[in-house]
Amino acid sequence: MSDFLRFVSHRIEDFAMQVTFSPLEGTGTVVYNLSLVRAADLEHTLSVFRATCEAGVSPSSLIRILFAGEEIDGFVIPPDQCGILTLCSTTLDGLLLQRGIPFNPIGGGVVEVADNIPKRFTHLIKYEYTTIDPLQVLVSQEITSVLQVMKNGNGSLLGNIRECHMEAEDDVEEVLEELTDGYFTGILDLGLPNTPCLGVAVDPQYMGLAALGGTNWMAALREEGIKVIMQAMKGLTDISTMQFVSDL
Amino acid sequence: MSDFLRFVSHRIEDFAMQVTFSPLEGTGTVVYNLSLVRAADLEHTLSVFRATCEAGVSPSSLIRILFAGEEIDGFVIPPDQCGILTLCSTTLDGLLLQRGIPFNPIGGGVVEVADNIPKRFTHLIKYEYTTIDPLQVLVSQEITSVLQVMKNGNGSLLGNIRECHMEAEDDVEEVLEELTDGYFTGILDLGLPNTPCLGVAVDPQYMGLAALGGTNWMAALREEGIKVIMQAMKGLTDISTMQFVSDL
Numbered sequence: 001m002s003d004f005l006r007f008v009s010h011r012i013e014d015f016a017m018q019v020t021f022s023p024l025e026g027t028g029t030v031v032y033n034l035s036l037v038r039a040a041d042l043e044h045t046l047s048v049f050r051a052t053c054e055a056g057v058s059p060s061s062l063i064r065i066l067f068a069g070e071e072i073d074g075f076v077i078p079p080d081q082c083g084i085l086t087l088c089s090t091t092l093d094g095l096l097l098q099r100g101i102p103f104n105p106i107g108g109g110v111v112e113v114a115d116n117i118p119k120r121f122t123h124l125i126k127y128e129y130t131t132i133d134p135l136q137v138l139v140s141q142e143i144t145s146v147l148q149v150m151k152n153g154n155g156s157l158l159g160n161i162r163e164c165h166m167e168a169e170d171d172v173e174e175v176l177e178e179l180t181d182g183y184f185t186g187i188l189d190l191g192l193p194n195t196p197c198l199g200v201a202v203d204p205q206y207m208g209l210a211a212l213g214g215t216n217w218m219a220a221l222r223e224e225g226i227k228v229i230m231q232a233m234k235g236l237t238d239i240s241t242m243q244f245v246s247d248l
Numbered sequence: 249m250s251d252f253l254r255f256v257s258h259r260i261e262d263f264a265m266q267v268t269f270s271p272l273e274g275t276g277t278v279v280y281n282l283s284l285v286r287a288a289d290l291e292h293t294l295s296v297f298r299a300t301c302e303a304g305v306s307p308s309s310l311i312r313i314l315f316a317g318e319e320i321d322g323f324v325i326p327p328d329q330c331g332i333l334t335l336c337s338t339t340l341d342g343l344l345l346q347r348g349i350p351f352n353p354i355g356g357g358v359v360e361v362a363d364n365i366p367k368r369f370t371h372l373i374k375y376e377y378t379t380i381d382p383l384q385v386l387v388s389q390e391i392t393s394v395l396q397v398m399k400n401g402n403g404s405l406l407g408n409i410r411e412c413h414m415e416a417e418d419d420v421e422e423v424l425e426e427l428t429d430g431y432f433t434g435i436l437d438l439g440l441p442n443t444p445c446l447g448v449a450v451d452p453q454y455m456g457l458a459a460l461g462g463t464n465w466m467a468a469l470r471e472e473g474i475k476v477i478m479q480a481m482k483g484l485t486d487i488s489t490m491q492f493v494s495d496l
Contacts, residue, residue: 107377123379125377125378129378130373132373132389140388141384199253200253229390
């Protein structure tokens with residue numbers, strides 16, 4: 001199978017179908033991103049992560065820190081580095097799938113924010129046509145200004161978008177309400193049926209649902225000049241292995 | 249118009265239709281990539297570029313160096329930096345268009361090379377579904393090993409692929425023959441009609457044409473640890489403003 005190109009939309013579905021997370025209970029499996037930073041940068045890294053959570057540009061403040069030598073899903077944290085697990089927004093797609101909401105992942109990109117309001121996608125890479133995660137590559141492009149958004153409400157964030165069938169609108173809204181609980185949030189916009197959502201077209205009878213990328217804090221980290229290596233959508237973990245950054 | 253997402257396939261067509269390059273005469277307009285390096289790194293940068301040309305992993309050895317304060321297409325080279333213009337492989341698409349060959353740009357990605365033979369795309373981002381150039385984002389991902397390919401013929405390069413109508417096979421082959429002349433080359437594979445090319449599917453009645461990315465030398469530069477900021481498909485220039493790196 002390794003001989004075939006594997007597009008990201010299929011990886012999203014693979015992971016989403018394994019999500020058992022319950023937003024109300026705060027239990028179950030979630031999808032995580034893994035970031036590597038130098039151990040010497042850990043404190044600074046945590047302060048950036050904390051700040052992005054407080055400013056509302058990270059979809060979840062759940063975190064797990066791994067130290068050199070610790071292993072996760074077969075990957076061993078290298079010497080002098082720390083591994084940081086945070087929630088991947090694919091977790092949201094898992095919730096949609098759990099409830100039988102027909103949905104299609106559309107893509108990831110850059111969202112322009114003005115006066116704290118998400119305005120539109122200015123860049124987009126569609127999941128069905130890329131084998132590498134859009135937000136993972138966009139973090140490296142110096143086209144975000146997450147720190148500016150945190151400071152004065154104007155700038156560019158990383159976001160992603162999927163479309164949900166309009167007949168499932170009630171179910172979608174139920175999911176979004178449950179999410180206000182605090183484990184995982186970050187909805188940017190729920191579009192109207194048959195109407196572009198933040199400038200991104202949707203299929204007939206579908207409505208767009210845009211969310212914050214779980215990678216925004218890494219973009220903020222890069223903007224601060226801290227070196228970070230990241231892998232989006234790295235694996236699945238039980239949410240109980242993570243803790244709120246405020247409890248660290 | 250700036251309110252709409254502009255996918256790369258349209259940018260390719262915009263640029264390709266302005267290419268007047270004649271491979272036999274060595275005249276006309278070509279598409280260029282622009283890279284910025286620190287002025288202090290210029291000599292090292294040129295030596296890497298030269299080495300990639302000699303090893304055959306850069307599609308053209310034409311280059312133009314701009315110094316701080318010089319301007320190109322409205323962009324002024326910042327203090328302490330150098331701008332480096334090299335050929336973009338969109339120039340090839342311009343040649344296909346000139347001759348009336350029906351073609352579709354497919355995408356850019358990472359090509360695995362074994363014993364100096366290009367084997368298959370291991371990553372791909374399709375042009376029609378991304379607003380940011382695939383090879384520009386992939387350069388930053390540390391997934392190439394251009395230096396290894398240069399050293400021992402095994403590793404991963406950046407490549408791109410388009411498909412041409414099978415009825416235009418003779419015209420395509422004529423273009424490829426003219427390209428052996430030296431201004432611009434770098435064909436990785438011409439596939440059979442209706443057959444995947446380096447693992448990438450083509451439309452019925454089309455054949456794939458894969459070429460080296462003009463960005464391979466920048467990937468090599470990053471692998472060497474030299475900081476480079478790049479913009480793929482930056483603009484058009486007359487080829488006479490460039491010179492062979494061997495003549496520098």
